[in-house]
Amino acid sequence: MVSFIQKITMAACLIGTFQVSVQAQTTPTYAFIEKISLPTGDGKWDYLKMDGERERLFVSHFDRVHVIDLTTNKQIGEITGLKGVHGIGLAKELNKGYITNGTDNTITVFDYNTFKVLQTIPVTGKKADAVMYDKGTKRIFVFNNGSGDAVAIDAVTDKVIGTVTMGGAPEFAVANEKGSIFNNNEDTNEIFEIDAKTLKVKNKYTVAPAGGVPTGIAYDASTNRLFSVCRKPQALVVMDASTGKIVQSLPIGGGVDAVVYEKELKLIMTSNGEGNVTIIHQDSADTYSIVQTLTTKPGQKTMVHRGTTHRIYLSGADYQADGKTLVPGTFGVYVYGPTVKQ
CATH class of the missing domain: 2.130.10.10 (YVTN repeat-like/Quinoprotein amine dehydrogenase)
Structure with missing residues (x-):
């Protein structure tokens, strides 16, 4: 005779088996x-940037950025004359894009529709690397891997409005669209939480000992x-x-x-x-x-x-x-x- 406890155990096993089976079927x-x-x-080469809405892929390639139409997988544009390109950021609502030039620490601003270069913005710091657009503040953030800081640019006026001091070597960044930007720091093995409005570091979270250089x-x-x-x-x-x-x-x-x-x-x-x-x-x-x-x-x-x-x-x-x-x-x-x- 099967006890109540045995029935519960059998049911739990069946549920677990079902969950594994469903995951196996739905995970390609x-x-x-x-x-x-x-x-x-x-x-x-370095970063790529996806725009799924307009079916475009931007590909960094040393002195140029290739633009690919994902409906045909063919190149439809090329932004040239760059210097050690690293990242690409898109302010789509403003029809502009931003490219980091790590060699001379400048930001190339281009027209999103024509891919024509609009201007070049010099920024302080060393080795402009990751770049991202924050919708909430309409600001472009440029992370300088060589000088441990980030530069904020007003994407409406394309004027530099401030600097975030962090130290170390900032890398990739991501926004939570609630006012915070999270940035990996290769030298300190930390994730920095930055207030996108005040340009202040709110928190620092270590990835050690679980992980090393983020x-x-x-x-x-x-x-x-x-x-x-x-x-x-x-x-x-x-x-x-x-x-x-x-x-x-x-x-x-x-x-x-x-x-x-x-x-x-x-x-x-x-x-x-x-x-x-x-x-x-x-x-x-x-x-x-x-x-x-x-x-x-x-x-x-x-x-x-x-x-x-x-x-x-x-x-x-x-x-x-x-x-x-x-x-x-x-x-x-x-x-x-x-x-x-x-």
Whole structure:
């Protein structure tokens, strides 16, 4: 005769099996789809920027930014004459874009419709790196990796209005659209919470000892969770954005740079320069599990995703036998996506 306790245990096991089965059915397997070749220029690459609404992808490439129409996967524009380009920020409501030039610490402002350069803004600091637009304040934030600060620009007037002093080496940043910007700091192994209006540091949260040097960062508004990817040790650190509490950490591949959060599929994906993407499922706000290690190519460490198709885009080029020298004319964007219909 089955006791009440045994019935409860059996029911719990069945529910757990059902949850695993549902997750297995709804979590797709990712695979390579195609390469978008961009053979002009053989310099280094960094950030990509996605505009899913207008079906455009902006790709940084040393002295230029390629603009791709995602309905055709063809280049429709090229912004040239840049100097050590790193990041691209879009103020779409103002029909403008902003590009960081790390070599001479300037910001190139371009017209979003024509891709024509409007002006170049010099900013204080060293190695202008990440850049983002904050809708709430209509400000562009430029993070200087070499001087430990961020410059705020009024996107309406394109005038510099202030500086955020942090120290260390600021990297990727993300906004919660509630007045705060979260920025990874490579030197201090911390996430800085910045008040977008006052330009003051509100909080500093350490990723140690769960993770080491933080690079990419993403945010889930529904659970108020930050996803910071780290090197040495290499890990995805999941953090409560309100308290800075680390709720879980998971191992990822080496040489990570970027991370994206796919909210519909509840996936966190990390692009690892060693040649793979770690794909992690969000089981709940505080529970995460690795579901796939996607093989890519060495050097593909920057990434964005497109929510409507759930595809991810990584930039890169082929290397010669020494593993360091680029093969001329091989640069492009590699597209990966689900292999099962959603």
